[in-house]
Amino acid sequence: MEKESLSKFEKEKESNIDLLLVKVDFIADTEIDLWCSQKIAESKDMASWIKKMEDDDKLKQEDIDWALKNGMIAQNTKQAVWEYVHAKDIGRRVAIEKIRNEIEQKLKFIMRQSASMLEKYLPDWKPENLVINFTTNESANFCIDVKNITIDLNRLSENPNAINDVINGITHELFHAWMEIEKSDLSERELILRGIAGEGLAVFIGNQNLENHHTERGKNYEKYKIESMKLFEEFILTKEGDDMEKYEDAFKDMGHFYIVGNEIVNAVVQKVGIEKFRELLPKIKEDASALFKEYDKII
Numbered sequence: 001m002e003k004e005s006l007s008k009f010e011k012e013k014e015s016n017i018d019l020l021l022v023k024v025d026f027i028a029d030t031e032i033d034l035w036c037s038q039k040i041a042e043s044k045d046m047a048s049w050i051k052k053m054e055d056d057d058k059l060k061q062e063d064i065d066w067a068l069k070n071g072m073i074a075q076n077t078k079q080a081v082w083e084y085v086h087a088k089d090i091g092r093r094v095a096i097e098k099i100r101n102e103i104e105q106k107l108k109f110i111m112r113q114s115a116s117m118l119e120k121y122l123p124d125w126k127p128e129n130l131v132i133n134f135t136t137n138e139s140a141n142f143c144i145d146v147k148n149i150t151i152d153l154n155r156l157s158e159n160p161n162a163i164n165d166v167i168n169g170i171t172h173e174l175f176h177a178w179m180e181i182e183k184s185d186l187s188e189r190e191l192i193l194r195g196i197a198g199e200g201l202a203v204f205i206g207n208q209n210l211e212n213h214h215t216e217r218g219k220n221y222e223k224y225k226i227e228s229m230k231l232f233e234e235f236i237l238t239k240e241g242d243d244m245e246k247y248e249d250a251f252k253d254m255g256h257f258y259i260v261g262n263e264i265v266n267a268v269v270q271k272v273g274i275e276k277f278r279e280l281l282p283k284i285k286e287d288a289s290a291l292f293k294e295y296d297k298i299i
Contacts, residue, residue, distance in 0.1 A: 017115040018126040019174075024107060026100055027135040027153065035136045036093040043086040050078050066218045095157035100134060103156075106163060114171045118178075121205050121278055125178055132170065142169035146180070149173040172206030179285050188244045190288075192235070195251060197288040200261020201281075203254075204269070210262055213254055228256035229263070268294045 043049045053059035064081055067073045073080035103110065118125070129147050137143070137152040144150075151169065156162045179198050186194065203210060211221045228250075235247050250256035268291065269277050283290040 015119050015122055016124045017118045017122060019111050019115050021126065021128050022111070022130045022132060022174075024111075024132045025134065026104060027096075027133075029097065032093055032096050032100075032136070036089070036096070039089045039092060040086075043082065043089050046079065046082045046086075049082055049085070062218070069218075092154065092157070096136070096153045099157045099162055100153050102163070103134060103153075103166060110163065110167050110170065113167045114174060117167070117171045117205065117207065118174060120274075121281060122175075122178055123278075123282065127174070127177055130174075130177055132173075141165075142173055144173045144176045147177070149177070168206045168208050172202040172208060175202045175205050181285060187240050189238060189240055189242075192244060192247050192257070193292065194288040196232070196257045196261040196264075197284060197291045198261070199251065199254075199258045200263070200265040201284070201291075203258060203262045204265045208254075210254060210259055217253075224256075225259055225263070228259040231256050232260040264291065264295045267298055271298050 042052075050059065059078060059081065064073075064076060064078065067081060067084070068076050073084050130149065131147060132149045132151065134151050134153055136154050137150050140150075141152050141155050142149070149170065151166065156166065159165055176198060179201070214221050214224055231247070231250055235250075238244070238247075247257070250260075251258065268280075272280070272294065280290060280294065
């Protein structure tokens with residue numbers, strides 16, 4: 001049975017993605033202790049914590065309502081939110097160590113699964129000098145900076161589907177690493193278009209569900225998707241030199257332009273099929289406009 005499965009897998013494989021040279025690092029116990037102690041100190045005083053959160057615009061009434069609705073707090077008050085956060089801070093160290101150890105134990109499986117997902121779409125690839133760092137990161141769950149992929153264990157420690165999300169998240173960031181080329185001459189507008197294409201492709205290849213992501217955060221996804229496409233239509237009418245700040249913000253928290261990119265990618269794949277899509281990817285890597293040209297043929 002195992003041989004049959006392997007044989008079937010080999011037939012279905014379209015390329016060879018070799019991740020053996022990808023280095024994986026894990027945060028040490030001492031670093032976890034230091035980080036967690038700092039978080040406990042930050043939330044120790046209720047009044048100071050509430051003021052800081054309000055100053056940072058992170059304690060809006062809609063956030064409190066969402067926490068109440070999702071059973072995180074029992075009362076619709078800022079004090080209830082503080083009590084929840086401070087109690088969570090106290091238990092962070094054990095939770096982070098637990099998920100770190102689980103990922104370490106399952107690392108070979110995780111990397112095999114990620115390679116398999118990439119092999120469905122990418123040509124042969126053996127990334128070098130890439131580092132995946134499992135640590136604590138305030139800015140994002142998963143992110144990449146040139147050759148360094150950073151994954152936040154703190155958020156993962158609260159995630160019931162952590163291993164599956166690690167597989168999908170690593171696949172997403174590895175795709176970005178494959179997509180990376182030197183394009184110093186791109187304008188701000190062209191960089192945004194490349195970002196839309198890149199994030200849409202990464203979400204698709206990483207098998208990530210944007211609807212779940214935004215619904216879990218209290219958004220009406222269909223309404224949010226309509227807003228996203230309208231923002232894209234507005235962006236398309238811009239010219240070089242126009243203010244791009246609000247369009248750059250559309251990438252935050254897998255936001256509007258992630259949705260736009262993913263909608264475009266799904267439409268193109270549905271129209272051209274997987275084989276043609278695989279042929280398109282190297283062209284899109286070289287010039288993101290190749291994706292939008294295919295999409296223009298559909299609409």
